[in-house]
Amino acid sequence: MNYLEFEKPLSEIEGKAEELRALARGNKEMDVEKEAAALDKKAETLLKDLYKDLTPWRKCQVARHPDRPHCKDYIEGLFTDYTPLAGDRNFADDHAIMGGLARFNDNPVVVIGQEKGHDTKTRIERNFGMARPEGYRKAIRLMDLAHRFRLPVITLVDTPGAYPGKGAEERGQAEAIARATQKCLELAVPMVTVVIGEGGSGGAVALATANRIAMLEHSVYSVISPEGCASILWKDAEKMREAAEALRLTAQDLHKLGVIDRIIKEPLGGAQRGRRETVEAVGKAIEMMLKELTGRKPDWLIKDRRNKFLDMGSKGLAA
Amino acid sequence: MNWISNYVRPKINSLFSRREVPENLWTKCPECGTMLFHRELAENLNVCSTCDHHMGISPRDRFAAMFDGGIFTEVEVPQPLADPLVFRDQKKYPERMKAARNATGEKEAMLVVEGEMARTPVVAAAQDFSFMAGSMGMYVGNAIIAAAERAVQRKCPLVLFAAAGGARMQEGILSLMQMPRTTVAVQMLREAGLPYICVLTHPTTGGVTASYAMLGDVQIAEPNALICFAGPRVIEQTIREKLPEGFQRAEYLLDHGMLDRVTHRKNMREELVTILRMLMNQPPAIKGDLPAPEIKPVIDLPPPATPEAVIPEKAAE
Ligand SMILES: [Zn+2]
Numbered sequence: 001m002n003y004l005e006f007e008k009p010l011s012e013i014e015g016k017a018e019e020l021r022a023l024a025r026g027n028k029e030m031d032v033e034k035e036a037a038a039l040d041k042k043a044e045t046l047l048k049d050l051y052k053d054l055t056p057w058r059k060c061q062v063a064r065h066p067d068r069p070h071c072k073d074y075i076e077g078l079f080t081d082y083t084p085l086a087g088d089r090n091f092a093d094d095h096a097i098m099g100g101l102a103r104f105n106d107n108p109v110v111v112i113g114q115e116k117g118h119d120t121k122t123r124i125e126r127n128f129g130m131a132r133p134e135g136y137r138k139a140i141r142l143m144d145l146a147h148r149f150r151l152p153v154i155t156l157v158d159t160p161g162a163y164p165g166k167g168a169e170e171r172g173q174a175e176a177i178a179r180a181t182q183k184c185l186e187l188a189v190p191m192v193t194v195v196i197g198e199g200g201s202g203g204a205v206a207l208a209t210a211n212r213i214a215m216l217e218h219s220v221y222s223v224i225s226p227e228g229c230a231s232i233l234w235k236d237a238e239k240m241r242e243a244a245e246a247l248r249l250t251a252q253d254l255h256k257l258g259v260i261d262r263i264i265k266e267p268l269g270g271a272q273r274g275r276r277e278t279v280e281a282v283g284k285a286i287e288m289m290l291k292e293l294t295g296r297k298p299d300w301l302i303k304d305r306r307n308k309f310l311d312m313g314s315k316g317l318a319a
Numbered sequence: 320m321n322w323i324s325n326y327v328r329p330k331i332n333s334l335f336s337r338r339e340v341p342e343n344l345w346t347k348c349p350e351c352g353t354m355l356f357h358r359e360l361a362e363n364l365n366v367c368s369t370c371d372h373h374m375g376i377s378p379r380d381r382f383a384a385m386f387d388g389g390i391f392t393e394v395e396v397p398q399p400l401a402d403p404l405v406f407r408d409q410k411k412y413p414e415r416m417k418a419a420r421n422a423t424g425e426k427e428a429m430l431v432v433e434g435e436m437a438r439t440p441v442v443a444a445a446q447d448f449s450f451m452a453g454s455m456g457m458y459v460g461n462a463i464i465a466a467a468e469r470a471v472q473r474k475c476p477l478v479l480f481a482a483a484g485g486a487r488m489q490e491g492i493l494s495l496m497q498m499p500r501t502t503v504a505v506q507m508l509r510e511a512g513l514p515y516i517c518v519l520t521h522p523t524t525g526g527v528t529a530s531y532a533m534l535g536d537v538q539i540a541e542p543n544a545l546i547c548f549a550g551p552r553v554i555e556q557t558i559r560e561k562l563p564e565g566f567q568r569a570e571y572l573l574d575h576g577m578l579d580r581v582t583h584r585k586n587m588r589e590e591l592v593t594i595l596r597m598l599m600n601q602p603p604a605i606k607g608d609l610p611a612p613e614i615k616p617v618i619d620l621p622p623p624a625t626p627e628a629v630i631p632e633k634a635a636e
Contacts, residue, residue, distance in 0.1 A: 162529075162548060162549070163557075164548075164549030164553045164554050164557050165549075165554060165557060165558055166554060166558060166560075166562060166566070168548075168549075169547055169548060169549065169554065169566075169567060170575050171575075172533075172575070172576075172577050173529070173548040173549070174528035174529040174532075174533050174546075174547065174548035175529075175533040175577060177498075177529040177530075177548065178498075178502070178528075178529050178530050178531075178532075178533040178534050179533075179534075181498055181499055181502050181529075181530060182502050182505070182506070182534060184499070185499065185502055185503060185506060186506075201486075201495060201526065202495070202498060202525070202526045202529040202530075202548070205495060205496075205498045205499060205526075206529075209498075209499040209502075221492060222491065222492060222495070223486045223488060223490075223491055223492060223494050223495040223526070224486070224488055229488055232488065233408035233409065233488060234408055234409060242408070243408070246404070246406050246407060246408060246491075247404075247488070247491045247492075248404045248491050248492065249491065249492065254492055257403070257492065257493065259492050259493070259496060306503050306506075309496060309499040309500050309503060310464070310500060312493065312496045312500065313399055313400065313403065313457045313460075313493050313496070314400070315403075316400045316402070316403035316404070316405075317403060317404055317405060318405070
């Protein structure tokens with residue numbers, strides 16, 4: 001278990017309980033269970049307390065937690081017959097974006113998402129979930145496939161943002177993102193999105209211009225990272241707590257603003273403490289969102305998606 | 320000899336004289352250091368006469384030089400919620416807005432107008448970099464949608480001059496949502512079969528580049544304009560290497576296939592007219608000396624003190 005900075009007191013209690021039990025395993029005479037159970041109880045209370053009212057900055061940290069289920073986990077857990085499809089037919093296959101044909105509840109769909117990787121090797125391979133233009137162009141190609149064969153599109157968003165690199169810029173990062181957003185808006189099939197971790201700016205929008213959008217309870221979705229915002233507006237990257245607060249990037253605020261349609265509850269202590277539960281809850285949400293769209297005519301789906309975005313901005317938040 | 324020098328100059332001169340810019344004021348070209356008379360610079364559309372460096376130009380001055388007789392009418396833009404997030408950094412968002420309004424005399428970072436260029440009806444929108452770095456918030460989104468709707472209604476093309484530091488952070492997620500919203504605007508034009516020309520000016524960055532600014536039927540940039548998604552500083556910090564000379568500049572993008580053309584500001588109007596008339600299947604515009612339009616040069620316009628200031632309709636008769 002990786003502990004976040006604000007979970008440090010928790011790590012101490014849980015560590016102590018673990019130590020006691022380890023000791024008892026080595027010495028059969030010792031009876032530590034009562035003491036350990038008391039610590040467990042204490043830990044649970046603390047966990048509840050910590051997660052009861054997470055600040056926006058803490059939510060950012062939870063959203064980036066390395067042990068959270070990632071795109072690959074959802075695809076493995078929720079889809080059958082997953083057949084990855086690769087490449088943009090132009091330059092490369094970008095591993096920051098994965099996707100392909102699959103069955104969801106036995107029905108064929110196209111699933112696409114950003115994958116961050118889970119250890120050093122896979123993180124580098126996946127470029128930490130930061131896609132280059134070829135990633136977005138692969139997504140465009142897959143969305144087009146879905147459109148032509150009338151398959152719903154399901155996207156899973158989890159990215160710090162599009163990759164700010166030299167080659168990415170030279171090959172038209174901005175254009176690729178713009179075209180991906182445009183492709184989302186053209187789809188004559190249902191499209192649903194779940195923000196499972198970080199929804200990082202334009203790099204997220206490119207895969208999230210959908211009919212229905214859900215967010216996990218502790219995921220975030222923002223125009224800029226709190227650190228980036230802090231360094232521009234506060235001229236101090238250390239002011240990320242204030243920036244996270246000001247940006248209103250939590251699922252709860254986005255729901256109030258009418259930007260997303262539903263919030264998916266996470267287990268106590270965040271998705272990382274109940275990975276299977278979380279994957280299942282996301283599956284349920286996808287199922288419900290798709291249900292709202294099945295049987296709708298192509299024109300209706302396009303219009304519904306357009307109006308959703310045109311109507312955004314009519315609701316504000318209180319101070 | 321040409322249209323611009325004959326009929327537009329009085330308008331530009333009038334703009335400057337009414338602001339009472341003293342004759343002896345100079346601007347130093349940030350590129351070559353040449354001292355330039357304000358009046359001379361304005362007549363040259365804010366382009367350095369020595370090195371051709373393109374400096375910023377306000378939407379109003381640009382439109383004055385672009386439209387026949389310098390005449391254009393503002394298209395109304397629906398006003399969005401003023402401060403949807405109740406955003407506060409070191410200053411409150413409404414305070415920053417007020418400061419920008421006072422500094423520019425404009426109400427927001429985009430101006431949408433309609434008029435004629437060489438008798439070609441167009442709707443035009445220009446982003447104002449001097450207004451909070453031209454940042455794209457809900458107003459800019461509304462402006463682009465209003466521009467597209469007006470173009471569709473009038474069955475005429477849309478020309479959009481982009482310039483932005485990126486998204487309006489103070490509107491958080493709602494500024495980000497302008498990426499899909501403005502893309503819907505571009506779709507409206509496509510469906511109506513109307514041309515959408517995007518002119519990228521210095522600088523066009525971030526979410527603006529990654530939405531409407533890269534979706535033109537024809538993509539033109541002004542020389543040396545910085546055009547990017549991620550800015551050069553961010554990239555240098557990420558990859559820890561120095562970027563090549565001219566990286567992310569208009570000419571570099573042209574070389575990398577991301578643009579159709581790089582066009583000098585003084586040729587922009589004629590080029591736009593030429594392209595638009597072909598795309599609209601109209602006969603060529605009459606070049607050279609056109610008969611004077613039946614208007615007096617607009618000399619005594621009231622200053623654009625109120626953001627609603629509109630060039631009087633009667634001047635267009
Ligand atoms: Zn110069």
